[in-house]
Amino acid sequence: MHFIPWVLALLGSTIVLAGEYDLTVEVAAGKFQCFYQPVTDVRHKTMEVDYQVIDGADLNINFMVLFGADVLIQETMKTDGSHKIELKQLGDYQVCFDNTFSIQSRKIVFFEIFLMDENGNVEDTDIASFGHNDANFAERMQQIGITISEFHASFNRIKASLNKVEYHQSILRAYEARDRAIMNANFDRVSFWSLLNSIILIGVGVLQDLMDLSYLLCFSIVLAFVSGQQEEFILAVVVDPGKIECFFQDLTNPKHVAFEVDYQVTDGGEHDINFFIRNPSGVNVVRDERKTDANHRIDVLQNGRGDYAVCFDNSFSIQTKKTVFMEMYLLDEKGNYLNSYDVFADNNKARQMLSMQLSDFDRITTKVKSNLNRIEQLQAQLRAVESRDRSTMESNFERVNRWSVINLFVMLFVSGIQLYLIRTLFEDNSKVGKFIRSGKLN
Known part of the structure; x- marks a missing residue:
C-alpha cells in the first residue's frame, strides 16, 4: 500500500498547476x-471569464475581452457576467475593466479565468506523464482488482x-x-441621513423656542410701553369664523x-360683525349686531374705572373670517388725547414763573396738537375705508371674471x-333633423 502517498503527492501537484x-x-x-492572460498550450480550447462588481457606487462597470485589436466581448454598465471564449489562436488575451464613466x-x-481543454476540464497537467513502467506495481493493482486507467479516471x-466546488465557493464569496x-x-447612508435629520429637528426646535421667546419679550415690551404712555391704539385684527376676539384696556388713570372706539370691517364675507364693549363690572355698555362700521364714545366716570373689554364676535359665521380695523383713543376731560404731551408740559416748573403770554402759547399749542390728532384719526378712518x-x-x-368665463x-x-341643429335640418338622413321636422324619428 505504498502507492497511496505517491498518488496523493501527484494529486497535490496537479492542483497547483x-x-x-x-x-x-x-x-x-x-x-x-x-489584465493579460497568456495562452501558450495548444490543449487549451476555451477560456471562461466570470466577473462581479462587489463594491463601489451602483456596482456597475464596463467589460471587454480583447485579442490584439479585435474586440471579442464587450458589455457596458454591468454588475456581473460570465463568458466562454473559443481560443482560436495562441497569444495574450486582455481582460479589461472600464470605469471612465x-x-x-x-x-x-x-x-476568475479558467483555461479548459476540449472536454471542458481545467486540468493542465497529465498525471500519466509523471508515471513510469513498473510491472510489479501493475501486477499488484490487478491483484487488488483495480486497473491503472480506472484509478486515473477516478482521480480525474x-x-x-473539487474544481467545481472551488468555483462555486469563489462565486459565493463574491x-x-x-x-x-x-x-x-x-448603513452609512441611513446613519448619515438620520444624523442630519436629527440635527435639523433640533435646530428647528431651538429656532422655534428662540422665536417664541423673542416674541414674548417683544410683546411684553410693547405692553409696558402701551400701558405706560400710549393714549392712541390702532389695530388690524383677523377674527376666525365661529370665534370671539377680545382686547382689554386698563382705564385707571384719573386723567x-x-x-x-372706531372700527370697520375691511375684508371677509358681507363685511359685517358683532361688536360689544364690557365695563369692569361685566355689563355690556355697547352692543352692535352685524355692523360694518361704527363709532362709540364711553364715559369712564359713569361706567367705572378698571379693565374694559373690546370684543369682536364672528360666531355667526361658519367659514368666513373677518378682518377688522380698530382705533381707540383715551380722552381727558377736555376730550383730547395728547399722547403724553401734557406730561412734558406739566413737568416744566418754570412755566408758572413766566408771563401770561406763555400760557396763551401753551393753549394754542395744545389746540394745534388736538387738531393734528383729529386729522390723524380721520386719515386712519380713510385708510380703513380705502x-x-x-x-x-x-x-x-x-366674481365678474369667473362668471364671464362661465357665460x-x-x-x-x-x-x-x-349650429348642429341647423345642419341636421338640411340633411335628409339625419334622425335629429327628421325628428325636428316631423316630430318623429321615422
Whole structure:
C-alpha cells in the first residue's frame, strides 16, 4: 500500500498547476485597466471569464475581452457576467475593466479565468506523464482488482468535482462580499441621513423656542410701553369664523375720563360683525349686531374705572373670517388725547414763573396738537375705508371674471348646439333633423 502517498503527492501537484486564476482588483474612478492572460498550450480550447462588481457606487462597470485589436466581448454598465471564449489562436488575451464613466467612485471587481481543454476540464497537467513502467506495481493493482486507467479516471473525476466546488465557493464569496458592501453602504447612508435629520429637528426646535421667546419679550415690551404712555391704539385684527376676539384696556388713570372706539370691517364675507364693549363690572355698555362700521364714545366716570373689554364676535359665521380695523383713543376731560404731551408740559416748573403770554402759547399749542390728532384719526378712518373698498373691488373683479368665463363657455356650447341643429335640418338622413321636422324619428 505504498502507492497511496505517491498518488496523493501527484494529486497535490496537479492542483497547483491547474489552469485557473482568480483576482480581486480595484479600478479607480475614471480609469481603464487591463489584465493579460497568456495562452501558450495548444490543449487549451476555451477560456471562461466570470466577473462581479462587489463594491463601489451602483456596482456597475464596463467589460471587454480583447485579442490584439479585435474586440471579442464587450458589455457596458454591468454588475456581473460570465463568458466562454473559443481560443482560436495562441497569444495574450486582455481582460479589461472600464470605469471612465465614473467621476468619483472606485469599483472593486472579483474575476476568475479558467483555461479548459476540449472536454471542458481545467486540468493542465497529465498525471500519466509523471508515471513510469513498473510491472510489479501493475501486477499488484490487478491483484487488488483495480486497473491503472480506472484509478486515473477516478482521480480525474474527483479533481473535476473539487474544481467545481472551488468555483462555486469563489462565486459565493463574491456574492457575500458584494452583499456586505451593499449593507455597509446602506448603513452609512441611513446613519448619515438620520444624523442630519436629527440635527435639523433640533435646530428647528431651538429656532422655534428662540422665536417664541423673542416674541414674548417683544410683546411684553410693547405692553409696558402701551400701558405706560400710549393714549392712541390702532389695530388690524383677523377674527376666525365661529370665534370671539377680545382686547382689554386698563382705564385707571384719573386723567382719562372717557375713551372713543372706531372700527370697520375691511375684508371677509358681507363685511359685517358683532361688536360689544364690557365695563369692569361685566355689563355690556355697547352692543352692535352685524355692523360694518361704527363709532362709540364711553364715559369712564359713569361706567367705572378698571379693565374694559373690546370684543369682536364672528360666531355667526361658519367659514368666513373677518378682518377688522380698530382705533381707540383715551380722552381727558377736555376730550383730547395728547399722547403724553401734557406730561412734558406739566413737568416744566418754570412755566408758572413766566408771563401770561406763555400760557396763551401753551393753549394754542395744545389746540394745534388736538387738531393734528383729529386729522390723524380721520386719515386712519380713510385708510380703513380705502382698504375695504379695495377688498370689495378685488372680490367683485374675481366674481365678474369667473362668471364671464362661465357665460362665455355656455354661449359657445349653445352656439355649437344651434349650429348642429341647423345642419341636421338640411340633411335628409339625419334622425335629429327628421325628428325636428316631423316630430318623429321615422
